Amino acid sequence: MPETIVVATAFVVLLVDLAAMRQRPTRTRLRCGALLAGVGCLAAAFWPGASGPAGTTNYYDGLLILDPLTQLIQQAILLLTIFTALISIEGGFTDHVGEYFLLLLLATVGMMFLVSTANILMIFISLELLSLSLYLLTAFNKQNLASAEAALKYFLFGGMSAAIMLFGLSLVYGLSGELNLGKIAAKLVGPTLDPLLVVALVMLVTGFGFKVAAVPFHLWAPDAYQGAPTPSAAFIASGSKVASFYVLARVLMSGFHDAAGSGAWRGFSPGWVPLLAVVAAFSMVLGNLAAIAQKSVRRLLAYSAIAQAGYMLVGLLADNPQGLAALIFYAITYAFTILGAFAVVGAVQQAASGDGFAAFAGLRQRAPLLACSMMVFMLSLAGIPPLVGFFGKFYLFTAAVHSAPANLGLLWLVVLAIAMSAVSLYYYLQVLKQIFVTAAPAGSPSIEVSLSTNILVTLLALGALVVGGAPNLLLGRLVALIK
Amino acid sequence: MLAWTVYISFLGAAVLLLLDPANQKAARTIALLTAGMGLLVALAGVVQYQAASGIVPVCDRVWIPSLGIRYHFAADGISLTLLLLTGIAAVVGILFSWNVAHRVKEFFAFYLVLIGGVYGVFLSFDLFLLFLFYELAIIPKYFLIAIWGSTDKEYGAMKLALYSFVGSGMVLIGLIAAYVVAGGTTFDLVELAKFPFPEPFQRWAFPLVFVGFAILAGLWPLHTWAPTGHVAAPTAASMLLAGVVMKLGAYGALRAAMTLFPLGLAAWRDALAVLAVIGIVYGAMVALVQKDFKFVIGYSSVSHMGFVLLGLMTMTTIGLSGAVLQMFSHGIIAGLLFAVVGRMVYDRAHTRQLAELEKMNLHRAMPFAAFTFVVAGLASMGLPGFSGFVAELQVLIGAWRAFPTLAVASGLGIVIGIAYVIRTIQQSFFGAGAGAGAGAVSTLPAPGVWEPISVPERIGAAILMSITLLIGLRPSLLLDLIVPSLNSPLMSHLVKGGPL
Numbered sequence: 009m010p011e012t013i014v015v016a017t018a019f020v021v022l023l024v025d026l027a028a029m030r031q032r033p034t035r036t037r038l039r040c041g042a043l044l045a046g047v048g049c050l051a052a053a054f055w056p057g058a059s060g061p062a063g064t065t066n067y068y069d070g071l072l073i074l075d076p077l078t079q080l081i082q083q084a085i086l087l088l089t090i091f092t093a094l095i096s097i098e099g100g101f102t103d104h105v106g107e108y109f110l111l112l113l114l115a116t117v118g119m120m121f122l123v124s125t126a127n128i129l130m131i132f133i134s135l136e137l138l139s140l141s142l143y144l145l146t147a148f149n150k151q152n153l154a155s156a157e158a159a160l161k162y163f164l165f166g167g168m169s170a171a172i173m174l175f176g177l178s179l180v181y182g183l184s185g186e187l188n189l190g191k192i193a194a195k196l197v198g199p200t201l202d203p204l205l206v207v208a209l210v211m212l213v214t215g216f217g218f219k220v221a222a223v224p225f226h227l228w229a230p231d232a233y234q235g236a237p238t239p240s241a242a243f244i245a246s247g248s249k250v251a252s253f254y255v256l257a258r259v260l261m262s263g264f265h266d267a268a269g270s271g272a273w274r275g276f277s278p279g280w281v282p283l284l285a286v287v288a289a290f291s292m293v294l295g296n297l298a299a300i301a302q303k304s305v306r307r308l309l310a311y312s313a314i315a316q317a318g319y320m321l322v323g324l325l326a327d328n329p330q331g332l333a334a335l336i337f338y339a340i341t342y343a344f345t346i347l348g349a350f351a352v353v354g355a356v357q358q359a360a361s362g363d364g365f366a367a368f369a370g371l372r373q374r375a376p377l378l379a380c381s382m383m384v385f386m387l388s389l390a391g392i393p394p395l396v397g398f399f400g401k402f403y404l405f406t407a408a409v410h411s412a413p414a415n416l417g418l419l420w421l422v423v424l425a426i427a428m429s430a431v432s433l434y435y436y437l438q439v440l441k442q443i444f445v446t447a448a449p450a451g452s453p454s455i456e457v458s459l460s461t462n463i464l465v466t467l468l469a470l471g472a473l474v475v476g477g478a479p480n481l482l483l484g485r486l487v488a489l490i491k
Numbered sequence: 492m493l494a495w496t497v498y499i500s501f502l503g504a505a506v507l508l509l510l511d512p513a514n515q516k517a518a519r520t521i522a523l524l525t526a527g528m529g530l531l532v533a534l535a536g537v538v539q540y541q542a543a544s545g546i547v548p549v550c551d552r553v554w555i556p557s558l559g560i561r562y563h564f565a566a567d568g569i570s571l572t573l574l575l576l577t578g579i580a581a582v583v584g585i586l587f588s589w590n591v592a593h594r595v596k597e598f599f600a601f602y603l604v605l606i607g608g609v610y611g612v613f614l615s616f617d618l619f620l621l622f623l624f625y626e627l628a629i630i631p632k633y634f635l636i637a638i639w640g641s642t643d644k645e646y647g648a649m650k651l652a653l654y655s656f657v658g659s660g661m662v663l664i665g666l667i668a669a670y671v672v673a674g675g676t677t678f679d680l681v682e683l684a685k686f687p688f689p690e691p692f693q694r695w696a697f698p699l700v701f702v703g704f705a706i707l708a709g710l711w712p713l714h715t716w717a718p719t720g721h722v723a724a725p726t727a728a729s730m731l732l733a734g735v736v737m738k739l740g741a742y743g744a745l746r747a748a749m750t751l752f753p754l755g756l757a758a759w760r761d762a763l764a765v766l767a768v769i770g771i772v773y774g775a776m777v778a779l780v781q782k783d784f785k786f787v788i789g790y791s792s793v794s795h796m797g798f799v800l801l802g803l804m805t806m807t808t809i810g811l812s813g814a815v816l817q818m819f820s821h822g823i824i825a826g827l828l829f830a831v832v833g834r835m836v837y838d839r840a841h842t843r844q845l846a847e848l849e850k851m852n853l854h855r856a857m858p859f860a861a862f863t864f865v866v867a868g869l870a871s872m873g874l875p876g877f878s879g880f881v882a883e884l885q886v887l888i889g890a891w892r893a894f895p896t897l898a899v900a901s902g903l904g905i906v907i908g909i910a911y912v913i914r915t916i917q918q919s920f921f922g923a924g925a926g927a928g929a930g931a932v933s934t935l936p937a938p939g940v941w942e943p944i945s946v947p948e949r950i951g952a953a954i955l956m957s958i959t960l961l962i963g964l965r966p967s968l969l970l971d972l973i974v975p976s977l978n979s980p981l982m983s984h985l986v987k988g989g990p991l
Contacts, residue, residue: 416671445638
């Protein structure tokens with residue numbers, strides 16, 4: 009089973025590092041660890057026994073569900089982990105290589121379990137496994153005070169949110185008497201919304217909102233993205249978003265199907281849809297407006313991540329298969345794009361000892377491949393065609409509007425999203441202006457970029473172009489699987 | 492075959508990126524070859540087109556089945572006219588950029604990507620595809636202005652990018668709404684044009700999509716990005732921006748907004764016609780008082796695009812054909828004007844202030860430039876014999892049928908146009924000179940000290956002048972493409988006023 013392989017890989021990496029590699033230079037240890045982790049993840053991703061095209065295998069009444077859609081998402085997560093491991097090679101921020109990769113892989117395991125379960129208790133356990141690993145990964149740079157501060161904020165905030173979510177989950181259990189999402193949905197059928205259910209929904213949204221960094225649960229994100237070491241930040245921004253959005257979609261769409269309500273303009277009815285609509289609206293507005301004022305590129309990416317969470321929530325609000333396909337498509341493609349962006353930022357930050365705009369000045373001359381890839385990533389995040397981010401946003405907005413064809417109910421939210429996208433173009437262009445327009449200050453050396461980073465960003469940039477031009481490559485599979 | 496205009500441009504850009512940055516000659520040659528091939532393909536398309544064939548399919552493939560999006564290229568007479576304009580503008584723009592010395596390959600790479608995007612818009616018959624190319628064009632524009640521009644380049648570039656993006660955002664909302672209301676099955680232009688959208692829906696969808704496109708066409712009062720952006724841009728970019736990119740907006744307004752939502756058009760045409768005429772008159776009046784040579788041309792572009800928008804609102808065959816012809820004609824003339832101002836004058840004199848140019852005796856220093864500018868100015872005024880006259884006459888006839896008062900008001904715009912052209916010609920080229928014999932020592936270079944007008948510039952100017960003259964004397968060359976397309980099933984519902 010894939011998760012077993014990943015856990016085994018984690019311990020193998022740790023043991024190899026502890027037993028054989030202690031005396032070697034850090035770089036060699038990092039390379040070895042990354043290689044082992046990569047091989048293990050690849051094996052897990054293409055493990056033939058996971059599920060057949062015949063369909064779903066369901067263990068222990070929804071505790072572990074193996075179906076082709078879950079496998080696809082797990083493969084995406086594993087690929088993200090491999091790329092994060094590649095970025096880690098440049099790290100140099102820690103001596104504890106084995107422990108680092110162990111935590112990375114355990115976080116991956118947490119994500120894999122998170123996406124393959126329909127049992128609320130298992131959801132909580134996997135979420136905790138993921139979160140605790142991420143807190144530790146954030147703190148890993150012991151020489152940097154910012155890293156410790158970021159981790160502490162992340163942990164305190166996260167611990168609180170986890171507690172609130174657990175409370176909400178226990179309320180759900182109390183109301184329905186079931187742990188399986190499908191059975192919960194069956195028990196919660198009713199004409200009116202139970203007030204206790206509303207409380208439970210709010211608490212669940214709080215817990216998941218923290219994970220995806222939606223307003224007003226976003227306060228940890230700028231510090232975590234800025235202070236954490238580059239590969240950890242990249243991992244938080246990419247993998248955990250994919251897993252969290254998918255499980256949020258699953259919980260709300262299958263568990264609370266009848267409590268959906270409506271967020272349509274002039275057609276409001278209470279439920280989780282209007283709740284998330286408000287969260288999405290605030291996320292988009294606050295994320296984009298705050299990003300304009302940032303002087304540090306990493307914080308800019310953090311606020312933009314908050315805004316992107318808002319866009320993804322818009323897709324979720326459609327509450328139909330098309331919306332789910334749009335959400336997963338956007339989450340996966342966004343994750344790869346932001347990973348690439350963090351790789352570039354990390355390389356520049358190492359060379360310039362800072363990630364302010366000035367560090368990027370004239371990057372086009374100093375590291376052309378990084379500059380071109382960053383152009384692709386920034387424009388994809390802004391939603392410029394023919395890159396994948398454009399199509400992702402388009403599909404999200406179309407799914408949202410299409411969910412209520414009669415009165416175009418969610419159009420108000422889509423209008424807000426598009427307006428805020430225009431705002432986002434401004435700050436993404438500011439980064440690109442530094443890279444392409446501003447001349448490099450005299451005497452600044454060209455940046456040494458390792459082969460692995462170059463290959464990684466080129467691959468990701470090409471992927472953004474290819475999937476943008478032919479979105480059906482991923483979308484076709486998703487639509488077929490979400491039937 | 493016509494799709495190759497797009498592919499060749501993008502391929503050319505990709506090849507340019509792989510070149511050695513020091514090899515400027517190769518960059519220029521490849522760029523010129525690429526643009527030339529694109530022009531030849533467009534020309535071949537025009538020559539082969541038979542009016543009776545209506546909409547010529549170019550390529551139609553399934554692309555994203557779950558949304559009903561197809562990779563659908565097709566062309567009718569209007570598309571071909573504008574494809575031809577793009578080809579000409581591309582080649583001439585490269586000729587006038589022969590002297591760019593800074594980051595040459597990147598300049599031409601961005602340029603070719605922009606051209607490819609523009610070709611794509613004119614060929615797309617699937618609204619998603621049209622929107623994709625439309626938005627794709629925004630980023631090369633930003634970089635062309637921000638890197639190679641002059642006055643206030645970073646501000647001008649960002650303003651242009653944001654205005655364009657907001658405009659296309661408005662279009663996107665309208666397009667998604669139209670898709671959903673039509674059943675959520677297809678984005679194809681012809682299919683959606685057949686769908687009877689409910690009138691209340693059209694009443695808000697039409698102005699949204701039309702204004703979204705028309706921002707890029709310089710609709711007053713959302714036109715302020717245009718003078719700033721055109722002045723800030725390097726010569727070739729200004730030629731392309733004023734010449735072709737503004738036509739993207741008008742084309743989108745015609746093809747998407749007007750074709751899909753005719754009832755909405757009927758409801759809003761009076762208000763939009765008023766805005767168009769204000770643009771004509773206001774643009775001309777503001778051009779009259781400009782101190783910077785390039786700003787005069789920038790505002791004159793706003794004024795001339797007002798004619799396009801007015802023609803579109805007339806909903807008569809003659810008015811609409813005048814609007815499309817004006818798109819072509821102004822593309823050529825604006826290209827010529829910006830070429831003189833930017834390449835011939837500014838690159839040598841290093842000033843665009845009319846007060847300073849007055850003293851430089853430019854008609855002696857650069858007689859060819861003076862000649863070109865006089866010809867361009869006459870064409871811009873609407874002198875018979877040049878293409879501008881035919882186009883504006885048709886628009887005025889159509890406007891007279893639809894809105895007589897507004898036609899008179901736009902005639903006023905033409906009169907003011909004559910005024911600012913003559914004023915500008917006089918001040919820039921035929922100024923009084925540096926006060927001969929007044930005893931003051933002139934600090935300005937004597938005539939003849941500047942680099943002579945180079946061969947690429949002469950060729951470019953000759954091409955543009957001869958085309959505007961050709962179309963002015965034989966407009967049927969293009970009208971034979973445009974008018975049948977307006978009478979085709981797709982567009983005929985727009986035309987109430989009967990045949991020409």
